[in-house]
Amino acid sequence: MSQSSPDPVVYLDHAATTPMVPAAVEALTAHLLDVGNPSSLHASGRRARRIVEESRETIAQAVNCRPGEVVFTAGGTEADNLAIKGIYWSRQGTDARRTRVLTTSVEHHAVLDPVFWLGEGEGAQVELLPVDRDGRLDLDALRASVERDPASVALISVMWANNEVGTLQPVDDVVAIAAAHGIPVHTDGVQAIGTVPVDFAASGVDALALTGHKVGGPYGVGALVVRRELAVTALVHGGGQERDIRSGTVDTPAIAGLAAAVELAVKHQPEHAVRMRALRARLVEGVLAAVPGAMLNGPALDDPTARLPGNAHLSFPGCEGDSLLMLLDARGIECSTGSACSAGVPQPSHVLLAMGREPDEARSSLRFSLGHTSTEADVDALVAAIGPCVERARAAKA
Amino acid sequence: MKVLAAMSGGVDSAVAAARAAQAGHDVTGIHLALSRNPASYRSGARGCCTIEDSNDARRAADIIGIPFYVWDLSERFHEDVVEDFMDEYAAGRTPNPCLRCNEKIKFAAVLDRALALGFGAVATGHYAQLRTGEDGLIEMHRAIDHGKDQSYVLGVLDQHQLAHSLFPLGDTHKSAVRAEAAERGLLVADKPDSHDICFVADGDNAGWLREKLGDRAPNHGGAIVDDATGEELGRHTGTYGFTIGQRKGLRIGTPAPDGKPRFVLDIEPVSGTVTVGARERLAVDRLSGIKPRWCGTVPRRLEGTVQLRAHGGEHRAVVTTADDAVDIELLDPAFGIAPGQAAVIYDGTRVVGSATVSATVSATVAATQATT
Numbered sequence: 001m002s003q004s005s006p007d008p009v010v011y012l013d014h015a016a017t018t019p020m021v022p023a024a025v026e027a028l029t030a031h032l033l034d035v036g037n038p039s040s041l042h043a044s045g046r047r048a049r050r051i052v053e054e055s056r057e058t059i060a061q062a063v064n065c066r067p068g069e070v071v072f073t074a075g076g077t078e079a080d081n082l083a084i085k086g087i088y089w090s091r092q093g094t095d096a097r098r099t100r101v102l103t104t105s106v107e108h109h110a111v112l113d114p115v116f117w118l119g120e121g122e123g124a125q126v127e128l129l130p131v132d133r134d135g136r137l138d139l140d141a142l143r144a145s146v147e148r149d150p151a152s153v154a155l156i157s158v159m160w161a162n163n164e165v166g167t168l169q170p171v172d173d174v175v176a177i178a179a180a181h182g183i184p185v186h187t188d189g190v191q192a193i194g195t196v197p198v199d200f201a202a203s204g205v206d207a208l209a210l211t212g213h214k215v216g217g218p219y220g221v222g223a224l225v226v227r228r229e230l231a232v233t234a235l236v237h238g239g240g241q242e243r244d245i246r247s248g249t250v251d252t253p254a255i256a257g258l259a260a261a262v263e264l265a266v267k268h269q270p271e272h273a274v275r276m277r278a279l280r281a282r283l284v285e286g287v288l289a290a291v292p293g294a295m296l297n298g299p300a301l302d303d304p305t306a307r308l309p310g311n312a313h314l315s316f317p318g319c320e321g322d323s324l325l326m327l328l329d330a331r332g333i334e335c336s337t338g339s340a341c342s343a344g345v346p347q348p349s350h351v352l353l354a355m356g357r358e359p360d361e362a363r364s365s366l367r368f369s370l371g372h373t374s375t376e377a378d379v380d381a382l383v384a385a386i387g388p389c390v391e392r393a394r395a396a397k398a
Numbered sequence: 399m400k401v402l403a404a405m406s407g408g409v410d411s412a413v414a415a416a417r418a419a420q421a422g423h424d425v426t427g428i429h430l431a432l433s434r435n436p437a438s439y440r441s442g443a444r445g446c447c448t449i450e451d452s453n454d455a456r457r458a459a460d461i462i463g464i465p466f467y468v469w470d471l472s473e474r475f476h477e478d479v480v481e482d483f484m485d486e487y488a489a490g491r492t493p494n495p496c497l498r499c500n501e502k503i504k505f506a507a508v509l510d511r512a513l514a515l516g517f518g519a520v521a522t523g524h525y526a527q528l529r530t531g532e533d534g535l536i537e538m539h540r541a542i543d544h545g546k547d548q549s550y551v552l553g554v555l556d557q558h559q560l561a562h563s564l565f566p567l568g569d570t571h572k573s574a575v576r577a578e579a580a581e582r583g584l585l586v587a588d589k590p591d592s593h594d595i596c597f598v599a600d601g602d603n604a605g606w607l608r609e610k611l612g613d614r615a616p617n618h619g620g621a622i623v624d625d626a627t628g629e630e631l632g633r634h635t636g637t638y639g640f641t642i643g644q645r646k647g648l649r650i651g652t653p654a655p656d657g658k659p660r661f662v663l664d665i666e667p668v669s670g671t672v673t674v675g676a677r678e679r680l681a682v683d684r685l686s687g688i689k690p691r692w693c694g695t696v697p698r699r700l701e702g703t704v705q706l707r708a709h710g711g712e713h714r715a716v717v718t719t720a721d722d723a724v725d726i727e728l729l730d731p732a733f734g735i736a737p738g739q740a741a742v743i744y745d746g747t748r749v750v751g752s753a754t755v756s757a758t759v760s761a762t763v764a765a766t767q768a769t770t
Contacts, residue, residue, distance in 0.1 A: 323515055326426070326467055396514035 010333040010381045014310060014371025015163055015191060020257070021216035021372065023264050028218055028257030037249055039241060048252045055259030062266040063193065063208070063225060065200040071224045071242045072250050072258075076190040076211030077110040078235075079224035083186040083207040084114040084157055086232035086245060088124060091154040091184070093233070098154040100125045102145055104137050105354035108163050110209075111188050112350075115157065124154065128354075134299040134306070135167035135355050143177050150181035158185065160192035160208070164338050164351040164367055165298030166311025168196060175204035184230055190214055190222075194265025195273065195308050206230050210262070212254065216372060217261030221254035272372065276309035277301070279370050279379055284312050286383030287368075291390045293317050297352065297365060310370035315357075319364045319393040327389040328366075333382055336367045399518040400424045401564060404504060405458060405466070407451030409579045409586045410523030410567055412458035416582055417566035418521045419462055425521070427459035427466040430508065432475040433597065454586050461583055469511075471503055478502035480597055487607055487638040490667035491738025494551070494708065495595055497752070501554035501691070509562055519562045524548045526749075527568030528560060535694040536560040539747040543571040550705050553742035553752035554691045604639035604647075611638055620670020622650060625663050625679060637665050640672050643680055643734015650674065661734065681731040682760060687724035687741050687753025694750075702745040706732055706755070717743050717750075724753040 011019075020028075031051060036044030038052045053067070060067040073079045084101070091098045101115050105128040118124035127145055130138045137158060146153055158174045161167065171187055178185045184206040192198050194215045200208055207230065211222035224246075226232055234240075238247030265272070281301060288294050297313040299306035316324060321337040328335060338349035348362035368382065401423040403415035419425040429452045452468060459466035479499045486493035509520050525541035526549040538560055541547040555563065567575055579587035594601035622632045631650045634640070639647070644662040654660055654676070661680055664673040685704075690696075696719060703712040704726055714729040726741055735758050743750040 322467075322469070323511070326465075327515065329465065330426075392515060396511045398514070 008332065010378045011373065012333065012335045012368040012370065012378060012382060014374065015214070015308075015367065015369035016336055017213045017219070018216055018371040019373055020213075020218060021261055021264055024212075024217045024257040024261040027260035028253045031253040031256050034252070036252070038252060039239060039249065051252050051256050052250055055255045058259040058263050059223060059225075062262045063198055063200045063210070064202065065225050066228060068228055068243070069200070069225050071226055071246050072255055073222050073224055073242075073246060074220055074248075074251075075222040076108075076188070076209050076214070079209035079211070079222050080108070080110040080157075080186075080188055081114045082224050082232065082235050082246060083209060083226065084111065084155070085118065085235055087155045087184055087186060087207065087230065088118055088122070089233035090231040092122075094231075095151075097152050099123060100127060100145075100149070100153045101155060101157070102127045102129060102142065102153060103157040104129050104131060104159065104169070106131050106135050106162050106164075106167070106351045107157065107159055108188055108190070110190075111157055111159065125152075131167075131354050133355055135162050135165045135351060136299070136306075137169050137174070139170060139173050139177070142174065146177055146181060146183065150183065153178075153181070153183045156183055156185045157187070159188040160198065161189075161196060161308050162298075162351060163191050164349055165313045165355070166191075166308035167298050168192075168306055168308065171203055171205060179204060189225075191308060193262060194269055195276070195310060196304075197269060198266075200225050207232075212258040212261060215261045215265040217258040218254045221251055221258045223258070273304065273309040276370050276374075277304065279374055279376065280310060280312050282376065283368060283370070283379045283382065284314070286379065287312075287314060287386050290383055290387040291316060294390070297355070297357075310374070312368045312370075313365060314368070315361055315365045316390050316393070317361065317364055318397060319390055320397055321364055321366050323393040323396050324366055324389055327392055328382075328385060331385050331389070333385055335382075336369070338362075338365065338367060400426070400516055401519050401521050402508070402512040402515075402517045403427045403464070403521040404508060405429050405455035406523070406592075407454035407458075407586065407589075408523065408592060409576060409584065409589050410525070410572075412455070412462070412523070412584045412586050413575050413579050413582070414521050414523040414564075414566045415458065415464065416462045416578075416584070418564055419464055421566070423521075425462070425464045426517070427455065427462070427464050428508075429455040429466070429468045430475075430503070431468050431470045431472055432479075432503075433472055454589065458584050458586055461585075469508065471507060474507050475499070475503055478507075483595075484607070484611055486738050488611055488667065489738075490637055490665040492641045492736035493738045494740050495597075496551045496708065497554050497740050500551055505555055505559040505563060509559060513562060519564050521564035521566060523567055524552055524565050525567050525572075526552050526565045528563065528565055531694070533695075538693055538749045539568070540744070540749075541568045546572045549744075549749050550708050550710075550740070550742045553693075553740065553749050555693060556691060557694055560693060604636075607638040608636055611636070620666075620672060622648065622672045622674055624654075624660075625673050625675030631674065634670075634672055637667050637670055637672060640665055641734075642736035648674060665736075677733065679760060680733045680735075682733070682735045682758040683728045683731045684759035685726040685728065685735065685741055685755050686757040687726060688722065688756045690719065690722060690724050690751055690753040692751035697743075697745075697750055700743065700745060700750060702743055702750065704728065705742045705744065706735055706739055712744065715743070726753075 036048035038049040056067045056070045059070050101124045119126040129141050156178050158169050186207040187205045189208040190211050193210045207226040213219045232245045234245045236247050295315045325337050348359040352362035401418050403425050405411045405427045456466050479495050483495045525546040527539040531537045540549045598606040619635050621630045640662050660674040663675045663679050700717045704715040716727040718725045737755050739755045740752050742752040
């Protein structure tokens with residue numbers, strides 16, 4: 001992103017992580033030299049505690065929840081784990097018949113893996129609900145699954161917005177189905193905060209995960225917003241700092257940075273979304289024109305309630321997404337192929353497979369995600385480079 | 399030139415990549431993921447196939463200052479190397495999967511993709527030397543460090559493959575490579591060498607084959623028969639546990655009348671019969687080879703040497719070729735040569751080519767131990 005660099009990087013991977021906004025950097029750095037454990041009783045401790053609590057209030061206001069509903073964590077993955085395992089254990093503790101965990105087949109691994117873990121080790125019955133070709137949850141399947149035996153459902157987890165293809169899930173409808181039977185709903189809102197309107201109270205969800213580094217805040221800090229009335233069993237035991245369900249001295253500077261970023265992202269969300277949609281339209285049109293045979297994956301672009309505004313996900317038949325990513329990277333253009341395992345081995349995206357694509361199609365795809373620093377010049381650089389790169393990548397696969 | 403450096407996570411390929419970069423090439427590092435489920439083929443960092451090795455390769459690339467990616471070749475590797483390895487053992491032959499991997503994966507699938515993506519060559523940490531001969535062809539020679547020389551496992555490369563390969567370590571001794579790695583700040587400088595077959599845990603071939611072969615092995619058990627008397631000396635649980643020339647692990651109760659140790663002479667995969675006998679009976683002075691691969695010009699008749707194992711010695715030999723058949727007359731007899739092994743043919747230090755041993759002729763008795 002450096003302006004002085006002779007070869008500026010074209011960063012089109014904001015859904016992976018987006019640069020910190022200056023306000024967050026300021027808020028974070030302002031407290032780096034301050035001493036004081038927020039749990040200490042003296043003046044320094046109180047000063048730190050005040051920053052944490054003011055940050056909590058800022059976030060509560062931004063996402064419309066009560067301050068006491070914000071539980072700080074070390075990021076989105078921990079927040080998702082806390083929600084899924086914590087709610088499952090607590091619901092199990094109240095009624096042992098509640099063994100079913102319902103989620104979608106297109107969740108992030110931060111949701112899928114704890115759900116599978118509950119299935120393997122804790123006796124949960126996991127049901128992955130199908131999605132349509134756009135990646136949208138099949139509500140009839142959810143309703144049928146719930147109504148088959150509502151008393152046995154421990155929780156439902158449905159992401160607000162998909163990280164790969166940008167599909168916005170029908171969270172309102174999920175809540176309506178669950179509420180009829182008193183089943184708690186968790187949503188992974190990591191991609192949604194600051195990109196689409198998110199109102200925790202109005203949504204009716206019981207828990208929502210968010211993270212700093214996707215909204216212009218710092219890495220390693222996030223929150224689980226969880227209704228006060230919902231019992232959650234702790235994952236990490238200790239001082240009980242966060243509502244007794246999350247222990248560990250909280251990271252005061254990072255939390256200040258997180259609050260600044262969330263506040264700003266939510267405040268600017270409407271105009272940010274308009275700008276992202278315009279840039280995205282330019283990107284998709286440009287790429288489709290430059291590459292014969294390229295296809296857009298996920299929902300249509302014209303409906304703002306269907307898709308994240310900055311997400312473009314495209315298949316390039318005849319290419320390995322892998323090769324294409326490398327060729328673009330060599331030209332300073334950065335994007336993503338989807339999920340990678342810890343060894344960096346590219347697997348065909350489970351999201352695209354769930355959407356009914358063949359493994360080959362899935363492997364031929366790239367995600368371009370726009371964010372607050374994206375410009376028309378970035379998009380134009382991609383559009384100029386993509387044609388020759390695809391040609392070369394196709395030759396490499398032949 | 400744009401060079402793709404294959405980085406296993408070991409010290410050799412790391413130094414090879416560093417040298418290629420220092421020589422002024424535009425180098426990109428790649429780690430080949432050969433196991434679909436990393437760590438399933440073997441555990442611990444021993445040369446390939448693990449997350450740890452992938453991370454070691456990545457850190458070496460960071461220090462060299464080159465981009466780094468992981469390429470998933472697991473499907474190709476499974477089809478072309480692992481399946482082939484199993485088929486060969488099931489048929490009673492003794493394959494060398496490293497040659498197969500070089501022939502089908504590193505200098506084929508990877509090289510082809512690299513060339514198509516705009517690279518000019520693939521660099522590896524193999525110990526072998528390339529030079530241009532008087533006829534303008536690229537010649538491959540043994541490495542300076544004879545103890546580490548890997549020209550044997552590269553004996554399957556043809557002129558096209560050699561012309562797009564770089565082996566930056568061929569002129570250096572292993573000890574110097576380690577010292578150079580340390581000097582360059584590469585953290586793998588002291589990493590132990592990999593030895594066994596990368597996808598077989600703990601070097602336990604028989605155990606691995608027993609587990610993986612399943613129905614593929616037509617015979618899970620059979621007789622161990624004395625070559626001289628025809629007497630059944632014992633039973634075994636699978637022919638894949640044996641290789642021709644093997645002496646240990648036969649577990650025969652009855653000693654030979656002369657008290658001398660017995661060796662595996664022949665393996666008959668269909669009946670499951672394993673024939674054992676005296677060492678002299680293992681001596682071979684003539685080999686038939688199939689599926690030849692030539693590094694350059696195909697020789698009609700050559701007086702040179704032949705190497706029959708990865709770390710085996712050289713045998714003086716007269717090699718004659720006709721179409722796709724290679725006849726090798728060994729002037730120094732070899733012992734315990736199994737069909738499936740690769741015979742790599744040298745003219746001095748130069749690799750001429752290779753063939754897969756299809757049949758051997760015993761020096762003591764002119765009986766052909768041909769297998770299917």
